[in-house]
Amino acid sequence: MRTYLGLDTSAYTTSVALVDEELNILSDERVLLKVDNNERGLRQSEALFYHIKNLPFLFEKIEPILSGHQVQALGASAAPRNVAGSYMPVFLAGLSSARSISTFSQLPLYEISHQEGHIMAGLIGNYSLLDKPGFLAVHFSGGTSELLVVKKAGGQNLLNIEAVAAGFDLHAGQLVDRVGVAMGLPFPAGAALEEMARRYKGEHPLNLPSYVLEEGFSFSGVETRCQQLLKEGVPREALAFAVLRVIANTLEKIIVIHANKTGIKDVLLVGGVMANGIIRERLVKRLEHPAVGINTHFADSHLSSDNAVGAAALAAYLHQQK
Template sequence: MSLENKIILGIDTSCYTTSIAAINLGGDVLLNKKIQLKVKEGNKGLRQSEGLFQHVGNFGELFEDFKSRTGESQIVAVCASKTPRPQEGSYMPVFNAGYNFAKAISQIVGAQFYETSHQEGHIKAAQFCSNLKADRFLAVHISGGTTEILISAKNGAGFDVSLVGGSKDISAGQLLDRVGVRLGYPFPAGRVIDQNAYGYGDEKCIFKISSKDGHMNLSGVETQAYRIIESEKFDDNKKRQLSYHVLKAISEKLKKSIIYLGGKYGCNDVLFAGGVASSRFLNSEISRDLSTKGIKTYWSRPEYSADNAAGVALIGRDIYIKNGDEKNEA
């Protein structure tokens, strides 16, 4: 059987998305599907138990066209994200849904089974569709639950990561979602905030964020934004303006932190991963200003920035090849 007919199945069940992906040993993405978990109107998130329940219910829909998309291909390995981060003690119940479902599939079809972390999957997916070739780089993981700046070094199929900066309180994604909900947008609101801000104009940021040595606090912006929302009447233009300044504040502090940490750790390559990394506003602002400092930025396509299982499948593919399993089954 050729490499194109042997596939790796990747499964990821994060806090807000159920994802599956199928990649053949030749590196072609045959399938990359996801279902966003449902959040009740006006709410700002989900309990872990609610997320776990929805993940279980989503698998049937995600696998409906699996056979038609993959044809006669054979699943030779299944890889799942078991933890949020590649660190001891990292745990969230929602990942149990995908992990145990993946393990069951591997046993039924007689495939190899591997595990990785959600964060490594994000980094792998982002690197996959960018031009980043370096084995050591700064990885900026900005999502609904995370705003972290990491020293990332390739380690086999995955990555060794060391946390060196980021937000000490709420994440950038939480800030965007919470302000967006206050403005009347449905959760998650990051995409609408980005649409509002992109192309708005060029104004000096009205918010101040405390930051030091690559670390920042974002909850102060949330408080300031709430005060503005409560004290003024908001039409569409006002919403665009506030969206601009919230994203501008995130951009300014990320740039300052990246410049500091890049110099400290000797990294001039920066990879952006996570759902918030699909922001056109942040891409434009950060890339433009960091390029003047000799820092190269790498961004992936939105479908590989937001939660997805493609990176998990790619890690599984690399493990399978590295272990020589494809030779053993030839």
């Protein structure tokens, strides 16, 4: 069977994946980088060191699957986004490994952006979006908060991606993690914050105002207000629910603004923040209301967070188009 290998070494996850010619996932292996309690992240040098340690372990895990399969090409994340000047040292771990494998085995290597990998992973199961003239895409994570217009491209690129709105300051994932850590939750705090928010049973949720303009949005004021409310003794469950609700409200507003501006009525939502069930539920309810009429498409929950499946799938697609 012909297979395609993907590598992604992001800020907090080491990932290796294999897909077949039809983009079926054969292996999806990841290691979440360890962050000490009460810390809000890792330095790039620390993360790079962990990736170098983790990659041989992940290759050992996929080795049994490689037996009897013929790898045709590799895909590796080389930068956060496919724009000039986009760079993070952590991606060198996966990219260097992929380049070494490519040189030694004489296999083609497709260097992609982390963002393209997220979108490609989200397109698995949502392939109908590629038949449309274009679609909106949300990429919300700890390092990116952007609304994009995505169109199918030709040549060496599958996707033409244009950012039309972005966070002015704090990213959505940073808001979740900073408030979560302040509550004593582990980093990254997304899953634990959602679990806490699910326990909120109040009838009148806290209202954290969202700040949204056509060109972007802000979460720094929300974080400041959350820290104040924690000091005032607001129940943690209520605050957790309010944080997720304000992220959903912010997304709803910016999506509607650009859906009306562009006439595009389909939106794909990817990135670690979009794995959150409370945010998903509110967006589906609000955006798919007949009065709004926007079609929401989500990556599978396990493909919302950082992974190498998108890199492998994009390599498979591009290689088969040659």
